[in-house]
Amino acid sequence: MTEAASNISSQAVTATNPEYFRTDFELARTVPHALIQLETISRNFYWSWQPDGVSLFRDLEPDMWDKCEQNPRLLLRKVSGVRLFQRALDKDYVGRVERFAEKLGRYNAEEVSDKKPRIAYFCAEYGVHNSLPNYSGGLGILAGDHLKSASDLGINLTAIGLLYRFGYFRQRISHDGWQQEAYNDIFDSELALTLVKDNGGAPVTISVHIRGREVVAQAWLAEVGRIKLYLLDTNRPENTEVDRLITGHLYGGDTETRIVQEKVLGIGGVRLLRKLGIDPDVYHLNEGHAAFSTLELAREHLQTFADDDFEVAAREVKKKCVFTTHTPVAAGNDMFAPEELIECFSKEFLDSLKLTENEFLTLGRADISDDKAYFGMTPLAIKMCRSSNGVSEKHGEVSRELWLNMFPDLADAGAVPITSVTNGVHPSTWIAPSIQELYQKHFGEGWCEMTRDPSRWADGAFSLLDSDIWQTHQGLKALLIAFIRERTRAKDTGETDTINEHTDTRGLFVPDVLTIGFARRVAAYKRWDLIFSDLPRLLKMVDSHERPVQFIFAGKAHPQDKAAKATLQKLMSINHDSNWQHRAVFIEDYDQEVARYLVQGVDVWMNVPRRPMEASGTSGMKAAMNGVLNFSVLDGWWIEGYNHENGFAIGDVDVEGEAEMDKRDAESLFSTLENEVIPTYYDRGEDGLPADWIARMKNAIATLTPQFSSDRMVNDYLSRIYESEE
Numbered sequence: 245m246t247e248a249a250s251n252i253s254s255q256a257v258t259a260t261n262p263e264y265f266r267t268d269f270e271l272a273r274t275v276p277h278a279l280i281q282l283e284t285i286s287r288n289f290y291w292s293w294q295p296d297g298v299s300l301f302r303d304l305e306p307d308m309w310d311k312c313e314q315n316p317r318l319l320l321r322k323v324s325g326v327r328l329f330q331r332a333l334d335k336d337y338v339g340r341v342e343r344f345a346e347k348l349g350r351y352n353a354e355e356v357s358d359k360k361p362r363i364a365y366f367c368a369e370y371g372v373h374n375s376l377p378n379y380s381g382g383l384g385i386l387a388g389d390h391l392k393s394a395s396d397l398g399i400n401l402t403a404i405g406l407l408y409r410f411g412y413f414r415q416r417i418s419h420d421g422w423q424q425e426a427y428n429d430i431f432d433s434e435l436a437l438t439l440v441k442d443n444g445g446a447p448v449t450i451s452v453h454i455r456g457r458e459v460v461a462q463a464w465l466a467e468v469g470r471i472k473l474y475l476l477d478t479n480r481p482e483n484t485e486v487d488r489l490i491t492g493h494l495y496g497g498d499t500e501t502r503i504v505q506e507k508v509l510g511i512g513g514v515r516l517l518r519k520l521g522i523d524p525d526v527y528h529l530n531e532g533h534a535a536f537s538t539l540e541l542a543r544e545h546l547q548t549f550a551d552d553d554f555e556v557a558a559r560e561v562k563k564k565c566v567f568t569t570h571t572p573v574a575a576g577n578d579m580f581a582p583e584e585l586i587e588c589f590s591k592e593f594l595d596s597l598k599l600t601e602n603e604f605l606t607l608g609r610a611d612i613s614d615d616k617a618y619f620g621m622t623p624l625a626i627k628m629c630r631s632s633n634g635v636s637e638k639h640g641e642v643s644r645e646l647w648l649n650m651f652p653d654l655a656d657a658g659a660v661p662i663t664s665v666t667n668g669v670h671p672s673t674w675i676a677p678s679i680q681e682l683y684q685k686h687f688g689e690g691w692c693e694m695t696r697d698p699s700r701w702a703d704g705a706f707s708l709l710d711s712d713i714w715q716t717h718q719g720l721k722a723l724l725i726a727f728i729r730e731r732t733r734a735k736d737t738g739e740t741d742t743i744n745e746h747t748d749t750r751g752l753f754v755p756d757v758l759t760i761g762f763a764r765r766v767a768a769y770k771r772w773d774l775i776f777s778d779l780p781r782l783l784k785m786v787d788s789h790e791r792p793v794q795f796i797f798a799g800k801a802h803p804q805d806k807a808a809k810a811t812l813q814k815l816m817s818i819n820h821d822s823n824w825q826h827r828a829v830f831i832e833d834y835d836q837e838v839a840r841y842l843v844q845g846v847d848v849w850m851n852v853p854r855r856p857m858e859a860s861g862t863s864g865m866k867a868a869m870n871g872v873l874n875f876s877v878l879d880g881w882w883i884e885g886y887n888h889e890n891g892f893a894i895g896d897v898d899v900e901g902e903a904e905m906d907k908r909d910a911e912s913l914f915s916t917l918e919n920e921v922i923p924t925y926y927d928r929g930e931d932g933l934p935a936d937w938i939a940r941m942k943n944a945i946a947t948l949t950p951q952f953s954s955d956r957m958v959n960d961y962l963s964r965i966y967e968s969e970e
């Protein structure tokens with residue numbers, strides 16, 4: 245274990261004068277007694293979705309808060325002593341701390357531990373907050389939002405994942421426009437994690453047989469409101485160096501690493517639940533990564549019922565397991581070469597399942613007659629779970645077609661047993677504090693609960709005052725511009741300006757100009773190139789004297805995806821005798837914090853995936869709840885959300901062939917911008933307000949907030965998936 249890691253659990257320091265000081269064991273520093281509750285608050289991510297929780301830490305020392313990248317544990321260690329004791333004398337501040345601590349106590353007080361059904365939720369990544377860098381993108385953010393809504397709704401759910409010691413990479417763009425990756429050892433900073441220990445104070449561990457060795461994993465607890473998230477970690481002294489790195493990087497390793505990671509998650513995860521005395525009614529496998537858990541459940545069954553065979557065991561397992569798929573293409577699903585997979589599983593494990601190698605491999609094959617086929621985690625999950633679902637209506641349909649070959653008896657895809665539960669996002673995580681304040685003024689204290697009642701919410705939202713919405717939005721846009729200027733200021737001088745680095749940021753971006761945000765992973769199907777497919781036409785819009793447009797880009801390319809990196813480089817190299825240089829920016833290192841500024845502050849959120857590849861998409865939902873208008877290809881969630889008056893649609897016809905579709909969609913993208921988006925935005929009344937635009941903002945808030953809230957999503961899972969018995 246690293247020095248820093250042992251720091252987290254060190255308990256060596258004792259208190260001095262308990263009247264005024266408590267030397268905090270874990271922070272290893274002196275915190276004034278009046279502020280000691282900050283320590284408790286920092287240990288539960290509840291603060292991160294409460295504006296009064298966030299502001300508590302920010303106001304402690306704003307510069308330091310940003311330097312610590314909004315990590316309250318780190319802040320409490322780094323904040324200056326003088327500042328800390330100054331704050332302790334500030335009655336107003338101390339009162340805020342006390343009130344928030346009480347609020348957290350009340351929130352946590354509701355007992356959920358006996359409630360049925362008891363859910364175990366498995367996912368390979370969790371994006372709870374950017375201070376816990378345990379996610380790469382949409383899947384993780386979705387899982388984080390699932391936990392927050394489960395907490396808010398008082399659902400009895402325990403979450404299982406992995407703790408990646410080096411997290412996901414940090415992105416920098418070099419002067420030649422090429423993406424560079426850097427990994428931080430996350431134990432270098434304080435995290436809101438507690439090592440899980442038994443009553444005797446020893447770490448709770450489990451082990452999984454990997455590469456001929458018993459690999460030991462410990463567990464870290466992250467508290468997400470009332471939900472407990474356990475993260476398995478193989479960085480234990482008794483493991484070999486190689487095994488300690490199993491939970492090293494998120495999606496960073498080769499396929500063998502991937503298999504063993506998924507063994508730790510699936511098999512180790514079930515074993516951890518047992519160690520903790522948790523016996524769930526339902527196991528929710530969020531994406532195929534955790535599908536090995538079904539094998540462990542079968543093994544458990546056969547241990548108790550020694551006379552049963554695998555088929556009987558599988559039937560029992562199936563009663564308890566449900567699966568969500570997130571990928572609309574076969575190649576996007578985890579697939580392993582048979583030899584490689586067999587290498588990673590011991591003969592004893594297969595024996596304990598009463599399976600031959602071939603029977604085992606067949607479990608992961610869509611087409612069971614093909615004995616060369618790779619082992620897929622999605623076929624395994626579909627076979628071993630009583631319910632499977634996609635993440636939007638369209639994605640459900642696409643998944644039924646994709647996996648029709650698993651059901652040779654079925655005549656058509658419509659009969660394939662895959663349903664859908666459309667994704668959602670967590671309102672108070674993604675709605676800007678000032679918009680929340682506006683909602684609170686308009687709907688009252690319970691505005692957030694009201695989003696669960698679509699017709700009441702809509703009635704209220706349509707009567708929001710135009711000027712209130714517009715002014716609040718303009719405030720957020722000004723904040724975004726300040727953020728952009730700060731983030732793109734050149735770190736060293738002497739280089740020519742690029743869109744990610746400016747030597748002089750003062751002229752960068754103007755509040756009155758229509759601002760379009762485009763931020764997402766740089767994956768081929770997201771079609772970053774579409775907007776550059778006609779550069780002169782793009783620059784004409786940017787350069788327009790009366791009705792200009794500004795663009796903000798952000799997003800990471802997968803470290804091994806050279807084509808995606810080349811796309812980014814192309815974007816960085818657009819260098820023109822035009823306004824492009826100060827009306828377009830690229831923000832490095834897209835994460836939740838950057839996402840928040842963007843989805844809250846731009847006017848338009850653009851999305852141009854190649855249909856039907858966007859299983860759902862969630863960033864547009866975040867934007868909509870802030871009154872930002874979606875301008876998107878009709879795919880994933882937007883097919884369900886778009887009603888002609890709450891945003892803009894790109895391309896509506898399905899045409900044959902990728903090239904033809906790209907061409908048509910590019911044309912639709914440009915003409916919709918020129919003929920609809922831009923004129924609507926700049927069409928101002930006598931009061932200076934764009935009435936039609938604001939009507940659309942209100943419509944978006946009214947119709948999309950309840951429909952795409954993760955509260956609605958989790959309630960759907962509860963009533964349609966968790967509680968239903970087939």
Ligand SMILES: *Cc1c(COP(=O)(O)O)cnc(C)c1O
Nearest residue numbers: 381382764835836839861862863
């Ligand atoms: C919301 C979010 C995503 C997912 O957005 P998509 O629209 O599904 O691409 C990815 N990364 C971050 C940081 C996010 O906040």
